[in-house]
Amino acid sequence: MHDVQSKELLNHARPFEDEFKPDHRGVGLELGLDRAKAEDRLLVLGLHGGRAEDGELQAMCEMRGIPFTGSGSASSHLAFDKVAAKRFAAIAGVKAPNGIALEDIDAAFVDTANLLQNRRGTDRATV
Numbered sequence: 001m002h003d004v005q006s007k008e009l010l011n012h013a014r015p016f017e018d019e020f021k022p023d024h025r026g027v028g029l030e031l032g033l034d035r036a037k038a039e040d041r042l043l044v045l046g047l048h049g050g051r052a053e054d055g056e057l058q059a060m061c062e063m064r065g066i067p068f069t070g071s072g073s074a075s076s077h078l079a080f081d082k083v084a085a086k087r088f089a090a091i092a093g094v095k096a097p098n099g100i101a102l103e104d105i106d107a108a109f110v111d112t113a114n115l116l117q118n119r120r121g122t123d124r125a126t127v
Helices: 006-010 029-038 056-064 073-080 082-091 102-120
Strands: none
Touching: 029 056, 056 073, 073 082
């Protein structure tokens, strides 16, 4: 975790091509969150993947009473599980295209092959 001034971020010319490397060494996440709480900071979360996206970081902030931007831990956790998120969206009446769960990838390939063959009028595929 890094305490970065806006000038450092603005000087980062190619944010989508080059990794941002702060001018100083950061601190561990636990210590950084404790420091953010003590300094009464608002955390602006702009992170991707793993702990930053699956609700874990949000839960850590919630447990400490640290305000942050973005979705809370429960919705972040749910959104990280794409299959579950689509199911909840369907319950709410939101239509979404069919997806493929990776644990069923072999069956999905067969279904896709069958779909393509049916369009061409050939026999069903088997794997």
